[in-house]
Structure formats: structure tokens, C-alpha cells
Amino acid sequence: xxxxxxxxxxxxxxxxxxxxxxxxxxxxxxxxxxxxxxxxxxxxxxxxxxxxxxxxxxxxxxxxxxxxxxxxxxxxxxxxxxxx
Amino acid sequence: xxxxxxxxxxxxxxxxxxxxxxxxxxxxxxxxxxxxxxxxxxxxxxxxxxxxxxxxxxxxxxxxxxxxxxxxxxxxxxxxxxxxxxxxxxxxxxxxxxxxxxxxxxxxxxxxxxxxxxxxxxxxxxxxxxxxxxxxxxxxxxxxxxxxxxxxxxxxxxxxxxxxxxxxxxxxxxxxxxxxxxxxxxxxxxxxxxxxxxxxxxxxxxxxxxxxxxxxxxxxxxxxxxxxxxxxxxxxxxxxxxxxxxxxxxxxxxxxxxxxxxxxxxxxxxxxxxxxxxxxxxxxxxxxxxxxxxxxxxxxxxxxxxxxxxxxxxxxxxxxxxxxxxxxxxxxxxxxxxxxxxxxxxxxxxxxxxxxxxxxxxxxxxxxxxxxxxxxxxxxxxxxxxxxxxxxxxxxxxxxxxxxxxxxxxxxxxxxxxxxxxxxxxxxxxxxxxxxxxxxxxxxxxxxxxxxxxxxxxxxxxxxxxxxxxxxxxxxxxxxxxxxxxxxxxxxxxxxxxx
Numbered sequence: 001x002x003x004x005x006x007x008x009x010x011x012x013x014x015x016x017x018x019x020x021x022x023x024x025x026x027x028x029x030x031x032x033x034x035x036x037x038x039x040x041x042x043x044x045x046x047x048x049x050x051x052x053x054x055x056x057x058x059x060x061x062x063x064x065x066x067x068x069x070x071x072x073x074x075x076x077x078x079x080x081x082x083x084x
Numbered sequence: 085x086x087x088x089x090x091x092x093x094x095x096x097x098x099x100x101x102x103x104x105x106x107x108x109x110x111x112x113x114x115x116x117x118x119x120x121x122x123x124x125x126x127x128x129x130x131x132x133x134x135x136x137x138x139x140x141x142x143x144x145x146x147x148x149x150x151x152x153x154x155x156x157x158x159x160x161x162x163x164x165x166x167x168x169x170x171x172x173x174x175x176x177x178x179x180x181x182x183x184x185x186x187x188x189x190x191x192x193x194x195x196x197x198x199x200x201x202x203x204x205x206x207x208x209x210x211x212x213x214x215x216x217x218x219x220x221x222x223x224x225x226x227x228x229x230x231x232x233x234x235x236x237x238x239x240x241x242x243x244x245x246x247x248x249x250x251x252x253x254x255x256x257x258x259x260x261x262x263x264x265x266x267x268x269x270x271x272x273x274x275x276x277x278x279x280x281x282x283x284x285x286x287x288x289x290x291x292x293x294x295x296x297x298x299x300x301x302x303x304x305x306x307x308x309x310x311x312x313x314x315x316x317x318x319x320x321x322x323x324x325x326x327x328x329x330x331x332x333x334x335x336x337x338x339x340x341x342x343x344x345x346x347x348x349x350x351x352x353x354x355x356x357x358x359x360x361x362x363x364x365x366x367x368x369x370x371x372x373x374x375x376x377x378x379x380x381x382x383x384x385x386x387x388x389x390x391x392x393x394x395x396x397x398x399x400x401x402x403x404x405x406x407x408x409x410x411x412x413x414x415x416x417x418x419x420x421x422x423x424x425x426x427x428x429x430x431x432x433x434x435x436x437x438x439x440x441x442x443x444x445x446x447x448x449x450x451x452x453x454x455x456x457x458x459x460x461x462x463x464x465x466x467x468x469x470x471x472x473x474x475x476x477x478x479x480x481x482x483x484x485x486x487x488x489x490x491x492x493x494x495x496x497x498x499x500x501x502x503x504x505x506x507x508x509x510x511x512x513x514x515x516x517x518x519x520x521x522x523x524x525x526x527x528x529x530x531x532x533x534x535x536x537x538x539x540x541x542x543x544x545x546x547x548x549x550x551x552x553x554x555x556x557x558x559x560x561x562x563x564x565x566x567x568x569x570x571x572x573x574x575x576x577x578x579x580x581x582x583x
Contacts (some may be wrong), residue, residue: 017398038360039375040412040448043383044398047391059381060224063372064254 006053006072006079013052017045027069042066053079085129087280087334088288093569096126097338100242101268104342108267115266116237119342126242127206134205138240144171145215146235152222153229165223169216176212179204181429207246209426211239213373218253220377227253234260243338247331249349250369259344269343274553275535276340281565282531283333288568290521291327294319297514302487305497309509313500315518320487321480322521325354328367333531347372348532353479354525357471359443362479370426374419383415402452412448417441427486432494436485443478472526 007025014023018036031037037045046057046065055078057065065071085092100122108115128135148168155161183204218238221227230238230253238256239245301308301316308316332349339346349368356362363371387397390410401407417438424437484501488494499505528546532538535551542550551557 019399039379039383041398043380043387047384047387047397051391058224058226059384060221060226060376062380062384063376064226 003072003076006075009052010049010068010072010075013045013048017041017048025068027067027072029068031066037066049075055079055082085126087331087338088284088569091129096122096129101341105268112266113233116233116260119242120233120236120240123237123240123242123245127240127245130246131206137205138211141172141175141211141215142236142239145219145239146232149219149222149229149235152219153227161223165219168219172212172216172219176208179208181425183429210248210250211245213250213370213426214239217250217373217377221253228257230257230260241339241344243335243342243344244346247328247335248367248369249332249335249346250373251346252369252372255347256344266343268341270553272343273341275537275551276337276342278337278551278557278561279340279531279535280334280337281561281568282534283330283335283337285564285568286326286330286333286531289571291323291330294323294326294514294517297512298323298487302489302493302497305488305493305500306505307509308497308500309506310501310503311507311511312509313497313505315511315515317480317484317497317501318518318522319514321354321476321483322517322525324483324487325350325525329531348537350530351532351538352525352530354476354522355472356475356479357468358475359440359447359478362475363440363444370423374422374426378422379415379419382418383411386410386414408449408452413441413445416444416448420444430489431491432485432488435491435494436482439482439485443482 011024014025014034015021018034018041020035023034025034031042042062042065046062049071050056053075055075057074057078061074065074085096087093100119103118103122104115107118124135124139127138145168148164148171151164152161152168155164218227218235222229234257237260238251238253244251298316298320301312302320305313329350336346336348347369351365351368353362353366356365390397390401395401396403396407397411401411420437420441421434422437423440424433424435427433427436481498481501484497485491485494488497527543529540529542529549533540533542534549
């Protein structure tokens with residue numbers, strides 16, 4: 001899956017989790033920039049991404065997923081591993 | 085030795101710096117070896133009988149780590165991880181949580197004095213957690229194995245060894261692996277010393293000056309009038325903040341002198357507008373650790389189970405009390421209970437943690453189920469000063485449990501606060517410090533902001549307070565250091581040394 005597709009699908013997930021229809025995450029978007037991106041919603045975000053993309057995150061990866069750019073590159077890596 | 089002691093400032097630190105400068109000329113590894121040796125000397129000076137324990141802990145965890153890195157994501161890896169967790173937590177429990185039990189058995193005449201008198205190894209709570217984090221990440225494949233030298237320095241480096249910050253391998257190992265950087269540099273030493281002196285002043289000029297009043301109050305709460313109790317409690321909050329954040333500044337400054345960047349441990353917690361914000365600003369590295377290694381796994385496990393059983397997660401789960409209890413309250417209470425009992429074996433620490441867990445549940449519940457539309461609108465528009473005052477009040481009330489030597493003592497203090505032992509009593513003139521110090525913590529930028537280590541906005545009226553490597557700052561900090569050392573009274577040990 002190419003990056004732009006991941007971003008487009010992620011936008012829908014972000015809008016659902018943070019209840020903000022206008023939220024469009026960019027590579028630089030981080031927890032500091034999004035209202036309500038706390039520990040609770042971080043878990044919800046990760047689990048929804050897992051369900052949507054059929055990937056699984058390790059709990060020790062969660063802390064490094066507070067920036068959308070890193071999140072997308074890890075999701076892309078997991079998708080490529082699945083195909084391989 | 086304390087960071088504020090003559091032995092440290094006049095002998096140890098200059099000797100370590102000189103040695104590091106010289107050994108680094110031979111090579112990066114020699115410089116690091118010197119720092120490890122100095123750190124063991126530092127630990128041995130304070131606690132000679134526990135040096136072997138520290139060395140054994142480092143070696144065992146290093147060997148376990150090697151095994152884990154070869155077998156991550158396998159059954160053998162899981163077994164090794166559980167052994168590692170059992171060893172580390174077992175050691176911590178043995179020294180930290182067993183003594184109250186053995187002392188109780190000794191008082192009942194069941195156990196001898198020798199067996200009941202185990203001392204707590206300095207820093208064990210800190211270096212145990214640090215190593216547990218590394219083992220868990222190695223087992224998950226999200227950490228790289230390190231050399232014994234780098235690992236030893238990561239665990240034992242004297243700035244953070246005794247009382248943190250609880251550094252993460254993710255931020256330290258890349259710095260240690262940078263071969264081109266070694267030896268001392270003025271670019272790092274100047275801000276390092278500046279931060280160290282700011283921490284020194286916070287500890288000696290403020291925390292130690294305040295300590296006597298809360299100490300006397302908590303020693304005899306049954307004799308306190310309400311006004312005395314409130315004054316002492318509000319001073320204690322300041323004492324604890326300046327003591328621990330002062331220590332953290334000194335630790336971060338010391339590490340910076342040797343070229344290592346540590347994470348911040350405080351971010352003006354008394355400016356917090358709600359209890360969740362408070363825990364993002366107070367003892368940040370402990371919150372970060374327990375969030376990552378306890379809150380996240382518990383929350384993920386609960387939510388994955390709910391998904392498997394077709395139950396709602398996220399905002400939809402919060403619609404019902406049972407959903408709220410499962411997905412929010414349970415992981416919060418687990419984590420805050422752990423934060424409480426990490427501090428000590430007494431019931432008062434467990435209650436301290438649970439009280440903060442309760443506060444966080446109330447905070448989240450209020451956001452999900454506003455009590456009354458009008459009340460919610462009023463509270464939503466609450467001015468920042470009111471939010472800050474309410475948060476500080478909640479934090480102060482919880483600190484009664486933290487500071488008291490027992491639950492009974494805390495109960496007596498709460499009675500004093502409620503006026504059950506009388507309303508007034510003689511109030512020491514040091515109470516006037518409240519009028520100076522609370523506005524100071526609310527309005528003046530914190531140490532990291534002064535040094536320019538954060539992206540926070542600096543108040544335009546206080547631009548002159550921004551640190552610069554110039555003569556004016558050097559002279560001012562030099563004078564502050566001398567003033568702190570000469571006018572300090574009998575220096576007290578750092579509060580967090582006992583954890």
C-alpha cells in the first residue's frame with residue numbers, strides 16, 4: 001500500500017477517534033497537536049489502526065507512535081512484512 | 085555523597101571531570117570506563133555494602149539481555165523475560181516490601197533483630213525499573229543489545245543512579261554509540277553547570293529553608309490548628325517540588341557536563357490545570373515508564389478482549405458505567421496504585437496512588453458525563469487560576485498521605501485540616517514564603533525553559549531571564565552558587581533518596 005493511501009485511510013480513523021471531522025493528519029502531526037490525544041485515545045487509535053489494516057503492534061512500540069510520520073512508516077513496514 | 089556536599093563539589097566532581105578529560109584522549113571507551121568506575125566509587129561511598137549488589141544486578145541483567153536479544157519473539161525469550169522480571173522485582177520486593185513485614189514480626193518477637201533490620205539499597209527502585217524497561221524492549225525486539233561497558237554506564241552513571249530521572253535506553257544508547265563525541269566540551273559544560281547551579285539553589289536556598297515547618301507539623305498533627313495545618317501542607321508541596329525538581333536539575337546538569345542529554349523530569353507541575361496535566365508535568369520519567377510498561381499493556385489487553393467478545397471500545401465504551409470501569413478506570417487505578425506503592429511499602433502510599441487514580445477517574449468521567457449542563461458550562465469557562473488552584477488543592481490533599489508516616493498519621497492530619505484540633509494556633513513567619521513562592525512558580529519560567537531546552541513560549545517581559553553563555557550569566561550563577569553554599573544551613577538529604 002502506498003503512503004498516500006495509508007494517510008487517506010488514517011485520516012478517517014483519526015476523525016473517528018478524536019471526533020473531529022476536519023482533522024487531517026500530516027507527517028508532522030503529533031500528540032501535542034491534537035486535542036484529546038491522551039493515553040486513553042492513543043490506545044483506541046492504535047487498536048482501530050490494527051483492525052483496519054490487519055496489523056499488530058507490540059506494546060513496546062506504542063510509545064514511539066505519537067508522531068503520525070513514524071506511525072505511517074511502521075504501518076507500511078508491517079504491511080510489507082505481511083506481503084513478504 | 086550528596087550532590088550538595090563538599091566532598092562531591094570540591095573533590096569528586098573535579099576529579100571525575102579531570103579523569104574523563106584525560107582518559108577520553110586515549111579513546112571513547114576509556115573515557116566511559118572511567119565514568120563507570122567513578123559511578124561505582126560514588127555508589128560505594130554512599131553505600132559500600134551494596135556495591136556488589138549493584139554490580140551483580142548489572143551483570144545478571146546484561147547476560148539476560150544478551151539471551152533475550154538472541155531469542156526475542158520466541159518461547160525461550162518469554163521464559164527468559166519472566167525470569168528477568170521475577171529476579172528484578174523479587175530483589176526490589178525483598179529489600180523494599182519485606183522489611184515492614186519482618187519488622188512487624190520482630191516486634192511480635194518472632195524474628196531476630198538482625199533479620200528484621202535490612203536496609204534499603206540506595207537507588208534500587210530506580211536502577212531496577214530502568215533495567216526492567218530495557219529487558220522488556222529487548223524481548224519485544226524494540227531495543228538493540230549493548231556492550232557491557234555501555235550498558236553499565238546506562239545503568240550506573242552517577243547523575244541518575246540514586247534518584248533518577250528514569251532514563252530510557254532509546255534516548256541514552258544512541259548517545260553512547262556516537263563514537264565521534266567524547267571528552268568535555270564547553271558547549272555542554274556551560275549549560276550543564278548552569279542547570280546544576282539552578283538545581284543547587286532550589287535545594288539549598290528554598291527546599292531546605294522550608295522543610296522545618298512541614299517536618300514539625302507532620303511529626304505532631306494532633307496539635308495543629310487548621311490554619312497551621314494548611315500553611316504547613318502548602319509549604320510541603322513547595323518543599324517537595326523544589327527538592328525533587330532541584331535534584332533533577334542537578335542530575336540533568338551533571339549528565340550534560342559529560343555530554344549526555346537527559347529527559348526533563350518536571351515541567352512546572354504547579355501550573356497544571358487538571359490532574360491529568362499534573363501527571364504530565366510531575367516526575368515525568370516515572371509516569372512515562374509506568375504508562376509505557378503498565379498502563380499501555382493493561383489497556384491493550386482489556387480492549388483486545390472486548391473486541392474479541394464484540395464489545396465496544398473507545399468513546400462508545402464510555403457510554404456505560406461498566407464500559408467506563410473496564411476501559412478507563414481499571415488501567416488508571418492499576419497504574420496509579422503502582423505509582424503509589426513504588427514509593428514505599430506503607431498503606432499510606434497505596435492510598436496515595438489510589439486517591440490520584442480516583443482523581444483521574446473523576447476528571448475523565450466529568451469529560452464524558454457532564455453532571456449538569458449549566459455546571460459544565462461554568463466549569464468549562466473556569467478561569468485558568470481557578471483550575472490551577474483546584475488542581476493544587478487536590479494534589480496537596482493527596483500529599484498528606486505521601487508525607488505521613490502512617491495512615492493513622494494522615495488521618496490525624498486530615499482532622500487538623502478540617503479544624504477538628506482547633507482552628508488557628510501559632511503560625512510561623514515562614515508562612516509568608518507562600519506569598520512569594522506560589523506566584524514565583526506560577527509566573528517564572530522553569531529551569532529547562534530558562535536554559536532554552538524546551539519549545540515553550542517565554543514571557544516577553546522576562547526575556548532578560550533567558551540563559552546565554554555570557555559573562556553576566558557566569559557571574560550571576562557563580563554568585564548564586566556561593567550564596568547557596570555559604571548561607572545554606574544544615575543540608576537535608578534529598579526526599580527521593582529514600583525511594
